[in-house]
Amino acid sequence: AQRVTQPEKLLSVFKGAPVELKCNYSYSGSPELFWYVQYSRQRLQLLLRHISRESIKGFTADLNKGETSFHLKKPFAQEEDSAMYYCALSDNYGQNFVFGPGTRLSVLP
Amino acid sequence: AAGVIQSPRHLIKEKRETATLKCYPIPRHDTVYWYQQGPGQDPQFLISFYEKMQSDKGSIPDRFSAQQFSDYHSELNMSSLELGDSALYFCASSRFGGEVGYTFGSGTRLTVV
Numbered sequence: 001a002q003r004v005t006q007p008e009k010l011l012s013v014f015k016g017a018p019v020e021l022k023c024n025y026s027y028s029g030s031p032e033l034f035w036y037v038q039y040s041r042q043r044l045q046l047l048l049r050h051i052s053r054e055s056i057k058g059f060t061a062d063l064n065k066g067e068t069s070f071h072l073k074k075p076f077a078q079e080e081d082s083a084m085y086y087c088a089l090s091d092n093y094g095q096n097f098v099f100g101p102g103t104r105l106s107v108l109p
Numbered sequence: 110a111a112g113v114i115q116s117p118r119h120l121i122k123e124k125r126e127t128a129t130l131k132c133y134p135i136p137r138h139d140t141v142y143w144y145q146q147g148p149g150q151d152p153q154f155l156i157s158f159y160e161k162m163q164s165d166k167g168s169i170p171d172r173f174s175a176q177q178f179s180d181y182h183s184e185l186n187m188s189s190l191e192l193g194d195s196a197l198y199f200c201a202s203s204r205f206g207g208e209v210g211y212t213f214g215s216g217t218r219l220t221v222v
Contacts, residue, residue: 034151038210043154043167044144044201084210097146097197099213 002027004087004100012106013077021072021103023061023087031089033063033070036099038084047072047085057081077107113202113214121220122190130185130217134202140164141183142211143175144199152199158183190221 003026013019025031035047048056050063050070061072070087087100114133122128134141140159144152145168154167158177169175172190177183181202187194197218201211 036152043165044142044152044211046151086211086213097152097199097216099199099211101212102210104210 002031002089002091002098004089004098006085006087006100006103008103009101010104010106012108014108015079016076019072019074019077019081019105019107021085021087021105023070023072023100025068025070025087025089027068027089027091029091030065031091033061034088034090035059035061035070035072036086036088038086038102040083044086077105079107079109081105082107113200113212115198115200115214115217117217118215119218119220121222123222124190124192126190126221128187128190128219130187130198130200130219132183132185132200132202132214134181134183134200135212138202138204138212139181140203140205141177141181142201142203143169143183143185144201145196146199146216147193147196155185187219192221195219195221 005024033050036044037047038044059074063070084102086102090097116131142157143155146152155169156175157165161177173187175185197216199216200214203211
């Protein structure tokens with residue numbers, strides 16, 4: 001069964017510090033991986049997807065098939081990065097979309 | 110632990126029929142969100158409710174309506190179904206109007222034929 005885990009419920013870092021939000025998945029195949037962000041009281045927004053290999057708002061994520069991970073990283077956290085971050089996966093047909101439980105990132109001044 | 114429950118899991122309807130999707134939030138969650146995800150697309154926000162009142166509205170067609178009941182469960186009513194309505198419909202719940210993040214349901218897959 002496919003599953004997404006985010007082991008940290010809460011991650012607090014100081015402004016300017018590096019950030020890594022962990023995401024591991026289980027899937028019998030080659031999934032598509034995504035990161036979504038939800039700022040307080042706002043809608044879910046797509047942050048990035050692994051197939052595009054983009055860097056959005058300074059965040060990057062590399063798919064490691066050997067470790068079945070898709071960790072989200074940013075070298076220098078900003079206060080405005082404080083939000084909930086959700087890792088998600090789907091199969092290659094956009095079916096069976098599964099969200100992780102989310103990690104709350106708190107960037108302290 | 111209890112999660113967000115969506116019912117039914119799968120639904121097949123014909124064009125022009127109606128459908129009702131249900132979402133049961135986590136106990137003590139007061140906020141419900143509905144998202145629609147078409148094949149190969151990102152989730153699109155439809156509508157949300159906080160304390161039984163509509164709190165935000167996205168790209169929800171006029172043929173759709175939704176409400177949140179006194180027990181905080183929510184129903185999405187879809188009428189005059191079109192082929193393009195075939196999608197995965199996610200519900201998510203939260204507390205305090207979304208301040209503490211979402212918990213997602215597994216979705217209802219609607220197929221319109």
